[in-house]
Amino acid sequence: MAWDRNQMAARAAQELQDGWYVNLGIGIPTLVANYIPKGVEVTLQSENGMLGMGPFPFEGEEDADLINAGKQTVTELPQTAFFDSSQSFAMIRGGKIAMAILGAMEVAENGDLANWMIPGKLVKGMGGAMDLVAGVGRVVVVMDHTNKAGESKVLKSCSLPLTGKAVVDRIISNLGVLDVVPGGLKIVELADGVTEAELRAATEANIVN
Amino acid sequence: MKKVFKDADAALEGILFDGMLIAAGGFGLCGIPELLIAAIKKTGTKDLTVASNNCGVDGFGLGQLLDTRQIKKMMSSYVGENAEFMRQFLSKELEVEFNPQGTLAERMRAGGAGIPGFYTKTGVGTIIAEGKEHKDFNGETYILERGIVADLSIVKAWKADPSGNLVFRKTARNFNPPAATCGKICVAEVEEIVPLGSLDPDTIHTPGIYVHRIIQGEHEKRIEQRTTRKREAS
Numbered sequence: 001m002a003w004d005r006n007q008m009a010a011r012a013a014q015e016l017q018d019g020w021y022v023n024l025g026i027g028i029p030t031l032v033a034n035y036i037p038k039g040v041e042v043t044l045q046s047e048n049g050m051l052g053m054g055p056f057p058f059e060g061e062e063d064a065d066l067i068n069a070g071k072q073t074v075t076e077l078p079q080t081a082f083f084d085s086s087q088s089f090a091m092i093r094g095g096k097i098a099m100a101i102l103g104a105m106e107v108a109e110n111g112d113l114a115n116w117m118i119p120g121k122l123v124k125g126m127g128g129a130m131d132l133v134a135g136v137g138r139v140v141v142v143m144d145h146t147n148k149a150g151e152s153k154v155l156k157s158c159s160l161p162l163t164g165k166a167v168v169d170r171i172i173s174n175l176g177v178l179d180v181v182p183g184g185l186k187i188v189e190l191a192d193g194v195t196e197a198e199l200r201a202a203t204e205a206n207i208v209n
Numbered sequence: 210m211k212k213v214f215k216d217a218d219a220a221l222e223g224i225l226f227d228g229m230l231i232a233a234g235g236f237g238l239c240g241i242p243e244l245l246i247a248a249i250k251k252t253g254t255k256d257l258t259v260a261s262n263n264c265g266v267d268g269f270g271l272g273q274l275l276d277t278r279q280i281k282k283m284m285s286s287y288v289g290e291n292a293e294f295m296r297q298f299l300s301k302e303l304e305v306e307f308n309p310q311g312t313l314a315e316r317m318r319a320g321g322a323g324i325p326g327f328y329t330k331t332g333v334g335t336i337i338a339e340g341k342e343h344k345d346f347n348g349e350t351y352i353l354e355r356g357i358v359a360d361l362s363i364v365k366a367w368k369a370d371p372s373g374n375l376v377f378r379k380t381a382r383n384f385n386p387p388a389a390t391c392g393k394i395c396v397a398e399v400e401e402i403v404p405l406g407s408l409d410p411d412t413i414h415t416p417g418i419y420v421h422r423i424i425q426g427e428h429e430k431r432i433e434q435r436t437t438r439k440r441e442a443s
Binding site for chain 1: 236237238239240262285286287288289290295298299305307309310311312313314315317318329330331332333334335336337367377378379380381382383384385386387414430431432433434435436437438439440
């Protein structure tokens with residue numbers, strides 16, 4: 001047993017605090033918007049130039065001029081504001097965004113994050129991820145703990161080109177929640193049905209008590 | 210002063226040359242200057258360096274200029290939607306300078322504002338920082354990034370007036386305003402040119418001083434990821 005995509009997103013949503021401006025990355029992080037706790041009001045920033053991102057439109061109401069950073073059609077809300085890309089990243093770089101929730105290919109025990117390229121194989125680019133991890137108040141990554149071959153993606157040090165150095169605050173994986181602390185990672189929580197021994201076995205990074 | 214041209218071909222006349230640097234607005238396929246890109250394709254102007262967040266998709270937007278090998282180098286943040294791009298990049302036919310998205314936007318803004326460089330934390334400790342000047346401010350390390358001044362910028366707006374004032378719509382604004390400012394010449398394509406005096410001066414996003422030529426045209430406005438939700442049964 002472990003958390004599935006939706007359970008990871010629901011757990012990540014518990015990180016949100018009332019009044020925060022938050023940026024959600026592509027993939028599982030996007031699902032976090034479905035689990036925002038009752039009574040917690042957060043404003044979602046989309047780095048292509050929007051604050052106050054609404055849900056997907058009803059069929060037939062899609063607007064080519066209204067998309068999120070994953071290029072998906074979205075809707076606006078009563079509090080929505082639009083702006084250009086330089087202003088969008090001014091608020092990111094300027095520390096106005098409380099938290100970013102992002103995906104990861106690899107995370108290291110010192111908080112290094114790699115999520116933008118595999119040399120010689122996959123070159124998608126970093127998009128806004130480097131700006132986000134350098135600028136926002138808190139960085140939470142949501143990821144599978146291991147790759148398809150069962151090898152740990154939570155490492156002593158990243159093998160892939162970095163997105164940011166010592167930037168991750170918290171890891172939420174299918175196996176549990178870990179914080180980046182001096183000396184390594186600290187277990188905060190185990191996913192349903194996962195034992196501490198299983199989490200440790202799937203983690204290459206040093207775990208401190 | 211006459212800024213309005215009859216079509217994209219006419220608006221680009223006398224501007225294009227091989228090896229030039231073009232800054233383009235747009236995010237994904239949203240707010241891209243699709244008519245001007247198609248017109249550049251027709252001219253065959255080559256060895257282009259293009260500063261644009263993305264490079265279109267296969268066969269549409271800037272992807273069209275990849276098919277014809279008119280682009281020598283891209284300055285982009287994300288190119289994951291384009292198989293031909295990936296192929297040309299991995300086979301080293303196409304040069305790519307990856308820029309973090311905010312750094313790319315700020316490089317355009319800075320270039321247009323007469324600022325030759327700026328320091329940012331973005332990319333410190335990554336391959337993006339290699340070869341760049343590092344400097345500490347208040348105990349934190351920053352890297353120097355350079356402003357971009359392009360030979361030409363091509364942008365897409367919703368409305369313009371004949372003086373070149375531009376208004377964008379929703380998230381189609383994106384890179385268009387900073388791109389517009391950083392070109393020595395800026396050509397804008399819009400959905401509608403409205404009479405002088407009909408745009409509220411308080412709502413102009415890009416003042417006409419940045420815009421030298423304007424065309425009105427029909428836009429396909431292709432949607433890249435059509436995502437919807439179900440209506441609740443009533």
